[in-house]
Amino acid sequence: MNRNQRIIELRNKGLSYQSIGKIFDISYQRAQQIAVGINSRNVRVWNKIRDDIKKRDDYTCQICGFKKKKLVVHHIDEVPTNNKYNNLVCLCDSCHIHLHSQSGSVDKSKYPRIYCV
Structure with a gap:
C-alpha cells in the first residue's frame, strides 16, 4: 500500500488531517489534498476559484475586516x-485558525458575515 492509499485509509477510519499530517510529516493541508484526490488539474481549477473569491471579498477577512x-x-x-462560491469566504490566518479551533462548536451568530443566521 502506498502513502496516498494509507492516508485515505486513515482518513476513512476517522483520523483528522492534522493527525495524518503528523504521522507522515506533511502539512494538514497536504494530507487533506491527498485524501480528497487533488491533482494538478484540480489545483489549477482551485487556484482560479481561490483568486475569484479573494477578489469578490476585496482581499478582506470576512471576520475581522x-x-x-x-x-x-x-x-x-x-x-x-x-467549492461552490457561496460556500467559500476569505479569512486571515488568525481568524481561520480561531474558527477551526472551534470546529463542531462554532457559535454561528458571532459570524454573521459568514453564516446566514
Missing part, C-alpha cells in the same frame, strides 16, 4: 470538495 493580499479561502461547511 483585515485587508491584505495573503488570505486563505475557507470552506464554510468544512467540506473541502464543496
Whole structure:
C-alpha cells in the first residue's frame, strides 16, 4: 500500500488531517489534498476559484475586516470538495485558525458575515 492509499485509509477510519499530517510529516493541508484526490488539474481549477473569491471579498477577512493580499479561502461547511462560491469566504490566518479551533462548536451568530443566521 502506498502513502496516498494509507492516508485515505486513515482518513476513512476517522483520523483528522492534522493527525495524518503528523504521522507522515506533511502539512494538514497536504494530507487533506491527498485524501480528497487533488491533482494538478484540480489545483489549477482551485487556484482560479481561490483568486475569484479573494477578489469578490476585496482581499478582506470576512471576520475581522483585515485587508491584505495573503488570505486563505475557507470552506464554510468544512467540506473541502464543496467549492461552490457561496460556500467559500476569505479569512486571515488568525481568524481561520480561531474558527477551526472551534470546529463542531462554532457559535454561528458571532459570524454573521459568514453564516446566514
